[in-house]
Structure formats: structure tokens, C-alpha cells
Amino acid sequence: MTEQYARIIIDISHEKVDRTFDYRIPERLSEEVSVGSLVLIPFGKGNAMRKGYVVGITPHADYDKDKIKEIAGIVTDSVTAESLLISLAWWLKEQYGSTMNQALKTVLPVKQKIKPKEKKILRCLLKPEELKKALEEAERKNYKARFRLFQAFMESPMIPYEIAVNQMNLSSATLKPVIEKGLITLESEEVYRNPITLKKSHAQHVLLNQEQQTIVDAFQRDYSENIRKTYLIHGVTGSGKTEVYMELIDRVIQEGKQVIVLIPEIALTYQTVMRFYGRFGSRVSIINSRLSAGERYDQFERARNGDIDIMIGPRSALFTPFSRLGLILIDEEHEGAYKSEVVPRYHAREVAEKRASMQNASLVLGSATPSLEAYTKALRGEYSLFLLTERAKKDSRMANVWVADLRQELKEGNKTIFSRPLKEKMEERLAKKEQIMLFINRRGYANFVSCRSCGDAIRCPHCDVTLTLHNNRSLVCHYCGHTIPMPNECPSCGSPYIANFGVGTQKIEQMTKKMFPSARILRMDLDTTKKKGGHEEILTAFSEGEADILIGTQMIVKGHDFPNVTLVGVLAADLSLYTPDYRGAERTFQLLTQAAGRAGRDEKPGDVVIQTYSPEHYAITTAASQDYPAFYEQEMVFRRMMKYPPANVLLTIQFSSKNEEALISASEAVAAYVTPLAEKEMVQTIGPSEASVYKINDIYRKILYLKHVNYDILIKIRDQIDGFSENRPDLFDLVLIQYDFS
DNA sequence: AGCACGCCGACT
DNA sequence: GTCGGCGTGCTC
Numbered sequence: 077m078t079e080q081y082a083r084i085i086i087d088i089s090h091e092k093v094d095r096t097f098d099y100r101i102p103e104r105l106s107e108e109v110s111v112g113s114l115v116l117i118p119f120g121k122g123n124a125m126r127k128g129y130v131v132g133i134t135p136h137a138d139y140d141k142d143k144i145k146e147i148a149g150i151v152t153d154s155v156t157a158e159s160l161l162i163s164l165a166w167w168l169k170e171q172y173g174s175t176m177n178q179a180l181k182t183v184l185p186v187k188q189k190i191k192p193k194e195k196k197i198l199r200c201l202l203k204p205e206e207l208k209k210a211l212e213e214a215e216r217k218n219y220k221a222r223f224r225l226f227q228a229f230m231e232s233p234m235i236p237y238e239i240a241v242n243q244m245n246l247s248s249a250t251l252k253p254v255i256e257k258g259l260i261t262l263e264s265e266e267v268y269r270n271p272i273t274l275k276k277s278h279a280q281h282v283l284l285n286q287e288q289q290t291i292v293d294a295f296q297r298d299y300s301e302n303i304r305k306t307y308l309i310h311g312v313t314g315s316g317k318t319e320v321y322m323e324l325i326d327r328v329i330q331e332g333k334q335v336i337v338l339i340p341e342i343a344l345t346y347q348t349v350m351r352f353y354g355r356f357g358s359r360v361s362i363i364n365s366r367l368s369a370g371e372r373y374d375q376f377e378r379a380r381n382g383d384i385d386i387m388i389g390p391r392s393a394l395f396t397p398f399s400r401l402g403l404i405l406i407d408e409e410h411e412g413a414y415k416s417e418v419v420p421r422y423h424a425r426e427v428a429e430k431r432a433s434m435q436n437a438s439l440v441l442g443s444a445t446p447s448l449e450a451y452t453k454a455l456r457g458e459y460s461l462f463l464l465t466e467r468a469k470k471d472s473r474m475a476n477v478w479v480a481d482l483r484q485e486l487k488e489g490n491k492t493i494f495s496r497p498l499k500e501k502m503e504e505r506l507a508k509k510e511q512i513m514l515f516i517n518r519r520g521y522a523n524f525v526s527c528r529s530c531g532d533a534i535r536c537p538h539c540d541v542t543l544t545l546h547n548n549r550s551l552v553c554h555y556c557g558h559t560i561p562m563p564n565e566c567p568s569c570g571s572p573y574i575a576n577f578g579v580g581t582q583k584i585e586q587m588t589k590k591m592f593p594s595a596r597i598l599r600m601d602l603d604t605t606k607k608k609g610g611h612e613e614i615l616t617a618f619s620e621g622e623a624d625i626l627i628g629t630q631m632i633v634k635g636h637d638f639p640n641v642t643l644v645g646v647l648a649a650d651l652s653l654y655t656p657d658y659r660g661a662e663r664t665f666q667l668l669t670q671a672a673g674r675a676g677r678d679e680k681p682g683d684v685v686i687q688t689y690s691p692e693h694y695a696i697t698t699a700a701s702q703d704y705p706a707f708y709e710q711e712m713v714f715r716r717m718m719k720y721p722p723a724n725v726l727l728t729i730q731f732s733s734k735n736e737e738a739l740i741s742a743s744e745a746v747a748a749y750v751t752p753l754a755e756k757e758m759v760q761t762i763g764p765s766e767a768s769v770y771k772i773n774d775i776y777r778k779i780l781y782l783k784h785v786n787y788d789i790l791i792k793i794r795d796q797i798d799g800f801s802e803n804r805p806d807l808f809d810l811v812l813i814q815y816d817f818s
Numbered sequence: 819a820g821c822a823c824g825c826c827g828a829c830t
Numbered sequence: 831g832t833c834g835g836c837g838t839g840c841t842c
Contacts, residue, residue, distance in 0.1 A: 081842090083842095097842040098842050100842090119819095119841065119842080120819085120821065120840080121821045121841070124819090124820075124821095126819095137842075143841095143842065144842055217828070217834095217835090218827065218835090219835060219836085220835085221837090222836095246836095247820095247837070249822090249837080250836065253834090253835085820840105821839105821840090821841090822840090823837105823839090825835105825838100826834105826836090827833105827835090828833085828835105830831095830833095
């Protein structure tokens with residue numbers, strides 16, 4: 077057998093050693109060492125033993141053979157959670173296409189600087205007058221580093237080691253002799269960072285209604301019979317999903333197991349957090365993106381030590397190092413935030429399924445508007461489906477929904493942004509001193525073109541997605557590249573009233589002020605929430621009745637309960653409907669359903685007015701009748717016909733480069749390489765075409781799509797493309813290839 | 819992170 | 831000259 081070398085990452089703690097090192101695999105370990113193993117290796121001048129992760133194995137090391145050292149041994153007694161997460165990293169790498177390095181970084185919390193558990197402190201042992209003398213001596217002898225050190229000790233007798241090294245730019249070369257002379261000491265001190273001190277749980281068990289109890293009972297029965305599976309709770313807005321979650325969590329931690337709760341970042345409000353603390357006390361930990369790296373690391377450390385049972389957080393909380401995991405819960409399962417935007421582009425739902433199966437845990441998904449992916453699996457019987465159809469709060473009923481046809485309004489001479497039904501209802505609420513929310517479901521680049529007379533958006537004849545306006549002159553399909561010149565009149569009805577769609581929140585605010593001069597108006601968008609806490613501030617002000625009308629984008633329809641809101645107006649439902657990708661209808665249905673759920677949360681009945689140019693579109697009619705199954709059926713017909721997910725798996729291959737020619741030749745070479753393979757496997761290929769924003773920061777991007785029903789076949793093709801690109805550095809040197817499955 | 823190397827000023 | 835501090839670069 078030939079010699080084998082392992083490519084190893086030394087811990088992952090420090091940026092400077094954040095790359096791979098090659099080590100020889102000794103004969104005696106050749107069986108045990110594989111990608112993903114945790115090994116012990118001598119490192120650096122002193123050959124200090126360190127932990128390392130094997131990220132690859134090759135027969136040729138690209139390093140001077142004489143200098144390569146051997147792996148010393150395998151770490152077997154590693155904490156179970158850690159090795160489990162490493163195998164999860166391996167799975168991520170295989171599944172989503174990333175390097176092992178990237179996968180490991182996703183899965184293991186990056187230690188920041190010093191080990192936070194025992195913080196190192198420098199303490200001065202000199203008396204004040206001795207210190208003064210030492211300082212003078214250092215100055216006289218021009219010992220600059222030492223002078224800085226003693227100067228700092230004049231201020232305070234103790235200095236954190238971290239500060240000394242990073243801020244004061246002192247190196248161990250300076251400190252070591254000073255320590256040896258006995259002038260100062262280096263000691264480590266237990267650090268008590270922010271253990272959450274909150275009142276103990278006053279187990280306020282709420283009384284569950286029949287529907288809620290059914291779910292809890294079924295789950296309990298399965299759990300005690302050691303049946304682990306995935307449950308989908310489809311519960312209308314306000315049906316009390318959180319109470320059900322609490323009961324399930326309670327049950328699981330009673331067994332001595334641990335729970336991970338995923339919440340989309342935007343929904344992580346103060347209210348939600350307090351509910352969990354109130355029920356489970358200090359056994360809960362919460363992470364969010366505002367937590368510093370150190371605090372985040374601490375929370376993971378507490379989880380590893382078994383100090384907590386419940387971790388709540390966004391997608392990254394999925395990698396909490398729990399060794400006795402019993403349940404993963406994903407709230408608002410349909411949210412886009414569960415898909416990672418960076419490599420590995422994993423979906424939290426899929427990773428949660430994998431992790432749950434690895435640790436014999438259950439998975440619970442909850443949503444008012446389940447993703448088509450989850451609902452499909454539920455209908456197939458892969459998930460257990462539960463329904464919550466009633467609002468949990470007594471006397472609160474679902475809102476009445478009205479659809480206002482903007483085409484009709486225009487025909488009858490109303491050129492304002494308020495349809496007559498919406499205007500009437502707004503006047504009525506203002507008179508009654510009830511509150512109104514105006515919702516603009518705008519999102520990203522909504523540069524599509526539609527007709528104000530007939531409501532049709534101009535679509536690609538091959539892909540059935542809207543075309544995107546480029547430079548006001550041409551319309552382009554971002555799936556296949558189909559291009560037509562911008563027409564002067566509507567292709568369906570000949571009306572000249574066609575234009576690109578898009579209104580800003582500021583403009584809406586102005587128009588609302590003009591129409592209702594006496595109303596007090598709050599606006600919530602990126603501008604007004606930029607400063608920290610702005611988000612919460614505005615919502616609080618509104619809920620305390622400081623304004624009559626709240627205008628905003630998606631962010632106003634999440635979380636918060638506003639008992640006095642009895643009218644929700646969706647100004648232009650088409651904005652999310654005709655985005656240039658296949659998910660427009662799904663997103664629209666979700667947003668409308670959520671917006672509708674905001675109205676009438678208390679005894680007062682609520683009204684919702686949806687304004688649209690396409691009142692007959694199924695996403696709007698089914699949202700108006702609040703009929704999810706009907707929406708699902710219709711949308712799936714479209715997805716099946718066009719072979720879009722979840723009917724098929726869609727592999728998106730993105731090529732990016734600063735060099736446009738290299739990008740074009742690389743993407744075309746891959747397309748040419750893939751075509752015969754795809755034909756053999758019956759895989760449909762589309763493109764390469766330009767990405768929706770072709771050039772960002774001088775980087776050009778092209779996209780190639782592959783569609784097939786079978787995930788594994790696409791993974792196989794992806795791996796072949798990977799091999800192809802590695803063998804052709806001439807073509808791919810300047811081009812980055814990224815894969816994304818959906 | 820931790821170690822050593824080489825530069826540079828200070829002192830016998 | 832040489833001693834010793836200081837900053838930098840490398841570690842398979």
C-alpha cells in the first residue's frame with residue numbers, strides 16, 4: 077500500500093492557523109483515520125500536541141516530504157456531541173457541496189481568542205514604589221513594550237491577558253521574562269459571564285383546547301413508545317401553537333432530554349423570549365445575531381456542559397452541542413430565513429431531520445402556511461400532520477377578507493393607491509379610534525412589468541416566471557435568458573398603461589397623509605428601523621396607541637399582537653406575486669395569510685382588504701378564503717407542470733468571476749460537459765443565463781439550472797462537474813462555482 | 819497560540 | 831562587540 081497523507085485543520089480556533097496542514101498517516105492508524113476523524117498531532121516548533129480534524133486524505137502531499145510529521149493518535153474520548161457534529165459536517169459537505177473546512181465552520185462554534193471558560197489575567201506583584209522604579213527603568217532603557225505594560229499597571233493591578241496581547245500589542249516574548257523574574261504573574265480566573273438570572277419557573281400550565289390537547293397526547297404516546305418522527309403542525313394564525321410547543325418541550329425535558337427551538341430571527345421578539353423564560357427559567361438559553369461571539373460561545377459551552385436543556389435561536393442554533401437531544405422544534409417552518417445564504421447552503425429543516433435521526437430525537441415543524449415541501453411530505457405520510465383550526469383566544473374569530481380589484485378602480489377613474497372599499501373602511505376605523513395596518517409586500521428587486529388595465533404581468537413563454545426589466549429597454553428571463561424588447565402596450569389587452577411595478581414606503585406615507593390629514597401615521601421600513609432597537613420601538617409605540625396607522629413591509633406582520641388593530645390593508649398583492657422566480661405565488665399566499673392574521677386578535681372583529689390587479693389569481697382567492705389545501709393543490713399543479721420544487725429537485729449552479737470572458741467560457745464548458753450526462757439520466761438543463769443581478773461589486777454571475785425528480789442523480793452530476801472543473805484549472809482558475817439545491 | 823529568528827539600540 | 835528586548839513570520 078502506498079503512503080497516505082491526511083489534510084488536517086488544527087482546531088479551528090484561530091484565524092492564523094485557519095487552513096489545512098498535511099500529516100503522514102502511520103501504518104498502525106491507516107484503518108482508523110478517515111475524513112472527519114478527530115486526531116492528535118504534533119504542531120509547531122515545540123511539537124506541542126494539538127487536536128485536529130481530518131478534512132481530506134490524499135496519496136500526494138503538496139509539501140516537502142521531509143518536513144511532514146506523523147499523526148500521533150486518534151482522539152477517542154471526545155465529547156459525543158462534538159464527534160456527532162463533525163459527522164454532521166461531513167453530511168453537510170456531501171449533501172450541499174462545500175469543502176470540509178466550510179462545513180466544519182458551520183457546525184462548530186468558532187472559538188474567539190482566549191478560551192472563555194478560564195480567562196487569563198496578568199497581575200502585578202510589585203508595590204507601588206517598586207512599580208514606579210520599574211517603570212522609570214523601562215523608560216530609561218527604552219524597553220518600549222515593557223514600559224507600556226508597567227504604565228498599564230499604574231492604572232490597575234490586573235490586566236486581562238487578552239487586552240495585553242491585542243490592544244497593548246505585547247507578545248509572549250515580552251511577557252515571559254517579566255513573569256520569570258517574578259514581577260508579575262499570569263493566572264487564570266473563572267469568569268462568570270452572564271448566566272441568565274431570572275425568576276424560577278412558575279409552571280403556569282395553560283389549559284389547552286381540544287385540538288391542542290390532541291397533538292400533545294399523540295406526541296406523548298409516540299414519545300413514550302420510543303417512536304421518533306417528524307410532525308407538522310398546521311395551525312392558523314393565533315391558534316396557540318406556542319402553548320403546544322411548551323407542552324411538548326416540557327414532556328421531553330422531563331425525560332432528561334434536551335431541546336432545540338428554531339425561530340426566524342425577525343420573530344424573536346421580547347414577548348416570545350419572556351414566555352420561554354417564564355415557563356422554563358434558567359434552563360433556557362437564547363442566542364441571536366446581536367450576541368457577541370464570546371457570549372454565543374459561552375451559550376454553546378453551557379449547552380455542552382449540560383447546564384441548560386433548551387436552546388432557542390435562529391438556524392445556527394441547530395448546531396448546539398447537546399448530547400442528549402430529544403426534540404428539535406422549528407417554528408414558522410416555511411420561513412426563507414431557514415435557508416443558509418452562504419456555503420454550505422443548507423436548509424435547516426433538512427439538517428434538523430438528519431440531526432434528529434442521528435440522535436434519536438423527534439422533529440416538530442409548525443406553521444400557519446406550511447412550505448410546499450413540508451406539506452407534500454405530510455400528505456405522503458412521511459410526516460404526521462396535525463391541524464389547529466380555531467383561534468385559541470376566546471371570542472376571537474378569523475378576519476373577514478375583501479378583495480378589491482384595482483383594474484376596476486382605474487376603469488372608474490380612481491387613480492389613488494386606495495381602493496374605495498379600503499378608503500371607506502379606513503375612515504370608519506379612524507372615526508372609531510381603532511387602529512389600521514397598511515402592508516406593502518414588496519421584496520427585493522421587483523422589477524417586473526405589468527398592465528394596470530388587465531393586471532397581467534409579462535412572462536417568459538418557456539418558464540412561466542415574470543420577465544425582468546433591464547435598463548428600461550428590454551425584458552429578460554432569469555431562468556433561460558429569453559429576451560424581448562420592452563413593449564409599448566400590453567401584449568394581452570393592448571392598453572398603454574404598462575409600467576414597472578414598485579412603490580416605496582415613503583411615497584405611500586405621503587399619499588396616506590394627503591388622504592387622511594388628521595391621522596397619526598407611523599412608518600416602519602429599513603430606514604426607520606436602522607438604528608438599534610428601532611424595530612421594537614416603533615412596534616411598542618404603535619401597540620400603545622401612539623398612532624392610528626402603521627405602514628410597513630413584511631416586518632410588521634410578524635410576532636406582535638395588536639388587540640386594537642381591526643383593519644389590515646394590503647396595498648398591492650401583486651408585488652410579491654410576480655417576482656421573477658417560481659415561488660411568487662407561495663410567498664404571496666404566506667404574506668397575505670399572515671397579514672390577515674394580524675386583524676382582530678381580540679374580541680373586536682377584524683377586516684382585511686387585499687388590493688390587487690389579479691383578483692382571480694388562485695394565490696389571492698385562496699388566501700382570501702383562508703383555504704390552504706386549495707392553494708396547495710393549485711400551486712402543485714403549476715410546480716409539477718413546470719418541474720419546479722418540490723415536484724422536482726432543482727440544482728442551481730452559480731458561476732461567478734471578475735473576468736467576464738473566463739465566466740462565459742467556464743459556464744459554457746460546464747454546460748457542454750453536462751449535456752450528454754443529463755441526457756443519459758433524463759435531467760433537464762436550463763441555461764447558462766445571467767443571474768438576476770448580473771454584476772455585483774464587479775463580479776459577474778451566471779446560472780445553470782438542472783432539474784430532476786431524484787436528488788441523488790443530481791448529486792452525482794454535481795460531483796462529476798466538480799471533478800471536471802478540478803481537472804481543468806485553465807478554464808476554472810478565475811471562476812467560482814457554487815451549488816444550491818432546492 | 820507559541821516559538822524562534824533577526825533586527826536594533828544600549829551597555830561593558 | 832555582545833546582550834537582550836521587540837516585532838514578525840511560521841507552524842505540515
